[in-house]
Amino acid sequence: MSDSQQAPAKIPLAxxxxxxxxxxxxxxxxxxxxxxxYVRGFYVPMDVSARDLxxxxxxxxxAGFVGVNVTIPHKEAVLDIADLITDRAxxxxxxxxxxxxxxxxxxxxxxxxxxxxxxxxxxxxxxQPTQGSAALLGAGGAARAVIASLLEAGVxxxxxxxxxxxxxxxxxxxxxxxxxxxxxxQAGNMLEDASLVVNTSSLGxxxxxxxxxxxxxxxKSTIVTDLVYTPLKTRLLEVAEENGCVTxxxxxxxxxxxxxxxxxxxxxxxxxDEEARAAVLR
Numbered sequence: 654m655s656d657s658q659q660a661p662a663k664i665p666l667a668x669x670x671x672x673x674x675x676x677x678x679x680x681x682x683x684x685x686x687x688x689x690x691y692v693r694g695f696y697v698p699m700d701v702s703a704r705d706l707x708x709x710x711x712x713x714x715x716a717g718f719v720g721v722n723v724t725i726p727h728k729e730a731v732l733d734i735a736d737l738i739t740d741r742a743x744x745x746x747x748x749x750x751x752x753x754x755x756x757x758x759x760x761x762x763x764x765x766x767x768x769x770x771x772x773x774x775x776x777x778x779x780x781q782p783t784q785g786s787a788a789l790l791g792a793g794g795a796a797r798a799v800i801a802s803l804l805e806a807g808v809x810x811x812x813x814x815x816x817x818x819x820x821x822x823x824x825x826x827x828x829x830x831x832x833x834x835x836x837x838x839q840a841g842n843m844l845e846d847a848s849l850v851v852n853t854s855s856l857g858x859x860x861x862x863x864x865x866x867x868x869x870x871x872x873k874s875t876i877v878t879d880l881v882y883t884p885l886k887t888r889l890l891e892v893a894e895e896n897g898c899v900t901x902x903x904x905x906x907x908x909x910x911x912x913x914x915x916x917x918x919x920x921x922x923x924x925x926d927e928e929a930r931a932a933v934l935r
Contacts, residue, residue, distance in 0.1 A: 666717045667918045668697040670709065671724035675700070678933045679722055682911050685932035686923040694919050703727070707734050714753040719918045721751050722911070728794060735761035745797045746827075750914040765795065766802030768910025769880075773849075775909075775925070776901030777876045782806040785848025789813045790840060790866060792820040795880055796853040800828050803849075812847060814840035814866075815854075841867030844875070850893070852879040857887035864889050873897040880906060885934075904930060 669679045675698065683696035699721075701709050706727055713721065723731050728747035732738055735748065736758035742748045748761035773780055787808050789796060792815035800811055811828075814835040815821040825832040835843045844850055850871070856864040858881045868889065871877065877893035882903035890900045908925040916922040923929070 663717055665692075665694040665719045665919055666697070666713075667694065667720050667722075667914070668699050668718070669722040669724060670699045670701045670706070670727060672700050672702055672726065674698045674724070677724065678907060679724075679911060681933050681935065682908060682929065683915060685929055686915055686921075687919065689928070690919070690921040690923065692919045692921065701727070703730065706730055710734055710751070710759065714757070718753055720753050720914065722914060723749055723751060725794075731761055735759045737761065739763065741766060741801060744801050747794055747797065749910065750917075752914075752917050762913070763798060764910040764913045765798035765906075766805075767913065768906045768908070769799050770802045770806060771909035771912075771925075772903075772905035773876070773878060773901055775905055776878070777899045779899075780849065780876050782808045782849075786810040786812055786846060787849040787851060788840075788843045788847035790850075790852045790856070790864075791815055791854025792817075792824050793853065793855075796824060797827075799851055799853050799880075800824060800832070804828065804831060808849070812843040814843060841870055843870075844868065845870035845872070847875060850875055850877045850889075852881065852887070852889050855881065857881050857884075857889055859883045868892045868896075871896045871898055875899075876901065879903050882907060904933060907933065 669677050677698050680696055680698050687694050731748050737760045739762045742761050742763040745763045748763050750762045750764050752760040787803050811832050812835050813821045813832055814837055816837050821834045825834050855861045876899045878901035879887045879889050880903045881887050885902050893900050908929050
């Protein structure tokens with residue numbers, strides 16, 4: 654067969670698996686980068702139930718998929734299905750990025766912590782992780798990724814508060830003595846001494862309860878970031894801004910965590926810029 658008669662290369666496919674999934678902004682992010690880099694690939698949202706998860710993941714590579722993102726409620730379950738798991742995914746206890754390797758093995762990674770730190774560096778370039786404690790609100794899956802990344806970056810102490818104290822204590826047991834658990838009724842007090850404040854909970858998100866933690870302890874020198882990005886400017890960020898704090902919204906984390914997966918699946922390493930943010934907000 655001559656060069657001109659060779660079969661065209663397979664079009665790479667990727668996507669995001671969750672349930673529900675219609676709300677996901679990931680398809681907009683990847684569509685923007687696919688177009689920008691002239692990649693003949695596709696990224697599709699897939700609503701998959703827990704009972705079908707294993708079967709779907711075993712079938713997708715046969716259909717031309719090179720990998721997928723994984724979101725709620727499957728981030729923990731995929732660790733039981735993957736053949737290879739990165740250290741950071743093991744530490745966090747969840748994966749959000751799967752690579753379907755040519756040898757048939759499924760490689761699981763977690764890029765949430767990477768996305769969090771890169772977003773923080775971009776939005777608050779003067780942040781020095783070793784200079785002070787971080788105060789975290791919430792103790793769910795997102796908190797695990799944030800804690801792991803902050804400890805790795807060198808944050809000396811993490812003050813952690815959650816509406817259900819036992820969940821915060823579980824994270825303290827998992828991550829060690831650099832975590833100090835604070836009762837939810839005292840959460841406002843821990844903001845006074847923190848150089849970084851992070852909301853990892855869903856409080857303040859559209860359709861969720863408002864953040865009721867007293868915020869008058871925020872100091873001008875504090876950096877405040879919220880993982881919630883609907884709305885883009887939560888009440889926490891509004892009050893922090895009024896107090897003169899440096900604020901970092903949660904949209905950048907969504908974008909930065911998507912970079913390693915896109916590069917592994919499609920080749921080019923995309924850049925998080927205003928164009929990418931605009932693509933998600935459209």
